[in-house]
Amino acid sequence: MSKYLLRNTAIELLLRIEQDSGYSHLLINHEIKSKNISPKDEGLLTELVYGTLQYKMTLDYYIAAFIDKNKKLSPWVRMLLRMSIYQMIYLDKVPDHAIIHEAVEIAKQRGHKGVASLINAVLRNIQRNGVPSTNDIEDPVKRLSIETSHPEWLVKRWVNCYGYETTKEMCVANLHHKPISIRIQPMKISRIEAMEQLESDGFTVSPSTFSEQGIIIEKGNILKSSLFTKGMITIQDQSSMLVGEMINAQPGQTILDACSAPGGKATHIAEKMRNEGNVFAHDLHKKKIKLIDEKAKELTLTNIKAEQMDARKLRERYEEDTFDRILVDAPCSGLGVMRGKPDIKYNKSEEDIERLSEIQKEILSTIAPLLKPNGLLVYSTCTVDPSENEKVVQDFLSRNQNYEIDQEFFNELPSELKNAQGVTKYGLQLFPQNYQTDGFFLTRLMRKS
Template sequence: MAKYQLREAALELLTRVGEQGGYSHVLLDQEMNKHELSHKDGALLTEIVYGTLQNKLRIDFQIQPYIAKHKKLKPWVKWLLYMSIYQMLYLERVPDHAVIHEAVEISKKRGHKGISSLVNGVLRNTQRNGVRDIGEIDNPIEKLSIETSHPDWLVKRWVDQYGLEITEGMCYQNLKHLPMSVRVQTLRLSREEAIEQLAERGIQTEKSQFSPQGLLIVEGNILSDPLFINGQISIQDQSSMLVAEMMSLTPGMAVLDACSAPGGKTTHIAEKLEDTGSVFAYDLHKKKANLVNEKAILLQLHSIQADQADSRELSAFHDLESFDRILLDAPCSGLGVLRGKPDIKYNKREEDIFSLRKIQDDLLSSIAPLLKENGKLLYSTCTVDKHENELAIQHFLETHPEFEVDENFHKELPEHLQNSYGVSELGLQIFPHQWDTDGFFLTRIVKKKRA
């Protein structure tokens, strides 16, 4: 990239995410494709954008003394300061003087002399005075909030639900990079064959404990590997792989995936079914449903039929009691995936959890009648909140007495999860710091046999 162009691109992305509600992972992908960035430039751009977002509240705490009197900072100026301070505090390979120089030049180009003087002053004060001591904060929740850049309301909510120790574990873990994991399309090659082929190209892997199809990428760029490009492996977090593993699938079944995009779990289901039977996949948006079909084609799976529909109205398309298995990977607050989507921390509000819960309740009630007698429904979310997880299941069971948690669910969990502190009678909550995965909840409900 030309001089300053990478930092200018980072600033543009951060301003769009921070001020306009753009999705960081989507905008980053678009930017990389647009400029065809080298691996090195792409990595640095990603580091600056994600790192700044991950640590925004802590950075804001650092610079508040220097900007407090400037009440009406333009958004781009604020984000230029944030990303510059991030580089100065966290990126050792970028010298402070280079960061300050680039920031001042960008501010000259985008603003006027007063703005460039302000930027120069704030950054040089930070360089001169060093890091503010977070230890001066007495309130443990406020301290944890700033130190790990999680909104105060979220830290308090997690402490109320899970206690301080688990909350600290989650918050600190959310600042770390999430290891990349992939799922092998075992109808096309075995996990052992994938390990061997990847190793030949310098990509080191470890076997996942969550799925016999899963691999952790220890070293190497999987995105440029032929196995990924040709659809013989696909990217999926380990906790997400557990869903299809826990659906008790056998070939020939009729399966419904009610909220299927982007299709990772849908295609895993088809693989577990050995591409037999039928997988009906739906999403509220046509474009997203098309992504599921595209993924199925890439992975060479033929049993998937994805279409657009509001899954609260699927009884118009399918007879009652027509599915052996149903997956409801419900729309949720996404508080388990903050490492990969840090902007969620700042865009979500506590009231969003309650409005989402209404959708979750409606989906469960609408979809449940489509399950055959003795059929199994897997409910999952990528969040860490009892209101959307255990309490949603408890409410459903209280209002639908013909269902119960499958007594075999806990016994069939991978051994390392069976005694996890996230296990309850209503399901399994996976916390991000337990196994270095996304935060995730899942449970399996069975429709009782009629007397």
């Protein structure tokens, strides 16, 4: 694919993400498969889309210095400017003159001579003079918002929760890729065997300290590995693996995964059970049940029973005191996974957080009687907001006197996490800047006998 067509494709994707609220990772993957884009072009396309998205607010700040504030830009013109400036400022493989030439050609094809002249003028001005400094922004919250392209309301919220320095570290971390991690299927291959095979195939890997099944891929495309195609491994963030470890599942138990799709945690739990016993996996969306079934089939796991159902209605499906273990990996704002899904930060609001926290409370309240006395319940989210994490747990405990925080949870954490920044009496908050993982919260509750 020519660089011209590639950049045009990137603009189309960016417009669909912004205007139709499409999910960036799904749209990119669909485009790569449907157009059979080569691995080399796949890397550049992904970089252009994710990078432009990741720095959108910063790029708009730069554009504003060169465009009259009263001038209305068409969405595609603004997107072309964003993408071109992103390449000029943050990438160094393509020379500026080539970036400007491609942008002008795209402008001619999509618009008219006047638009092409505007694009050319702005980009050449930046080439000569650079972009404006953010030092002139006096308010530190607004400055951090622009510098790291996080909405100002979100930065302010995090500063109120965690302080300025932790917020800054989190915002900066969200701009950078993290390594992919994988989980072995232990009934098919050992971690040592998997690491040796990957290294012999040219991968650079290291063991995860979060899970005895985890491997960090520091270099190499794991999707091309024979281990992946043969169902010996599955891609999963280390933070999610920690859930499967901390639920302490045993062979022969009966376990509920109340909000299961796409099935990464359910299959990990099933592996921990050595494929013995039962994992009842549910999800609100019927089409997502297929993802759980497919994941189980890939890993040759037969003890997962997946069925569509709203977690808030599971008392209609099961009797009280049914389960040895329950996992509530609750629907959440997703503010911990912005490194891989940068569009999330522009599509969420404080109202979303409050609405989701009520759903989380409702799910926990519904699920609580289904656990056997002395059973364990793990609550987790892929967000960093206390309203969805600690405060939900506090609320649940205040309403359910027969539950308590399981203190053994803290003793069983991996050694490097026992004194982590995010450990509180209510659980563990992982921040994206600390362990090269997603931002994630988890805790373990016990039902008293």
